[in-house]
Amino acid sequence: MSVPSTETRHIPDRLGTPLRSAVFSWPSLLLAVGIVLFVVNSFASPYFLSPWALSDATFNFTEKALIALAMALLIISGEIDLSVASIIALASTMMGLALQYGAGTPELVLIGIATGIVCGAFNGFLVTGLGLPSIVVTIGTMSFFRGISYIVLGDQAFKGYPAGFAYFGQGYVFWVFSFEFALFVLFALFYYVLLHRTNFGRQVFAIGNNDVAARFSGIRVERVKFILFLLTGLMSGIAAVLLTSRLDSTRPSIAAGWELEAVTMVVLGGVSILGGAGTIQGVVLAALIMGLVTFGLGLLNVPGIVMSIFIGLLLIFVIALPIVFRKVRNRRR
């Protein structure tokens, strides 16, 4: 999806030192942006710097960020899943259906997560089993999964989830640390280890950089990709449990538009949309930045739709700026 570049490549005289490359890396840039946003926000609103306010702020990105973690791996491997928000809708609908048959909290959680995994497996089968392009397949399943929710619910809503179920989306583990946030931290660690510290993670990078070469070096490309789709489905299922619990209701329009927000998070986090490069640290920072932006603007009474302008500008400029700098530098040589 890119235009072949005609730029000449410069081979540096010296290799960068580890310190230098760490300072100028994408996550450091994001960290700087994050700190600036944090400082600006604390000056802009007197309510910003309170632990409870900051804790509230985490709620509007943790569910999306959970999906973004798995999506990052998927995008690094060169695939994409646009159906994640629809998986949330379907999983939430299935939980609502189970509720009508008297399911308790453990069954609800199980059904939500299982639906996510089944949907992920369906995507994974279409992409890896039949060898179809994931962007089109998941645009299809995106309508399909949410479509089932609409068939089941129409213009109705499921309500009245059991009291114990509310803990997942509304409960606190310790002081201001919500269950959602704790779960996010745990999964961020899990995905960090999976991507950057395991054989599996190296295989994901190898596939994203050159899947033919990866295949010839003995990596079971289809299996790895299938697992990544399963993981993305799983995370969407988990997000569905959290979101349903937080909203205490299910409508077919639940989580509408989240697929693009999750992708924005991943790309903002420095993952190459063309695959092969990216870090979990970057994605986590991007999630925090998006949380800071939306929460800070929210405190200033900026409507949600205007916030989305900032997110969009952030996405384009954070990606465009390094390219512009590089161009200017190359021209000077």
Place this chain on the structure above:
Amino acid sequence: MSAIVKVREFWLAVLIAALVFAANLRAPGFASPSRLSGIVEDSSILMILALGQMVVILTRSIDLSMASNLALSGMIVALINQAAPGIPVPMLMAVAAFSGLLLGALNGVFIWGLGIPAIVVTLGSLTIYRGVIFLIAGGQWVNADAFSPSFVAFTRIEVLGLPLLVWYAVAIILAFVVLMSRTALGRSFYAVGVNPTAAVYAGIDVGRTTFLAFCISGLLSGFCGYLWVSRYVIGSVEVARGYELTVVAACVIGGISISGGVGTVAGAVLGALFLGVINGALPVINISPFWQMAISGAAIILAVVLNGRGAKRSQRLILRTAEAAA
């Protein structure tokens, strides 16, 4: 004859005819000329948008900002019409098309000039353009009573039994047939998509061609902005929300390959018509409109599966033998 049978557009047309026939069995009168022209009218905007998206997809890109572009351009002319009802409608059409062209060119500049992948740029402009609607309208809607009669009439006046909206689509389809098969630009969209490197050696500026593709998709989105607002008589932030993926769906069903270089005008038009027929048929055969989304989703999946069958064999040949040897 045997050549026609091998063309997938032919089978899509047969499928659409079969759908109409089946719906007519359940609900006699569905295939009447007035009903059918209604379905064509409902699909007209989608057809125009699908043609714009087709050009972009041909160059191995994707334009996710079309629906937001449409809504923003539509809101601009809606506001102008509200403030100054005296301005002639053809001029407003030109304004909508021009605003769309600018928004599309803006996408193109980032993609051509900076080499940022199209999906990233248009993902950003998708949210930005829609946010701008809220800003310029101050969060207000433009309601039906705010439009001048001629603003609403310019998609509805019937010429030769069909509303003008359909004739706009027909004119654009004809223009595309000429553009894609009879002009250097049209052929270069295919060349860039099939093999960008070879296109460069053939003297085609790949970046410029991609830029022009985005200009075209923007221009058509903007023009459809007027059509949409005039047809549904409302200007709001919510106009055509999520429609960008419906447009991609129409292209996919029409056999336009997401990896670029493959696709025809007939495919895009039939893909849009297919979705239009399904949406038109459901209420008639007493299926709740809530089934619409799942059915079009299933149609997309089916279309990709069927499209993929032919392509897969040649693509995977080397790897199959390698796997067998291992």
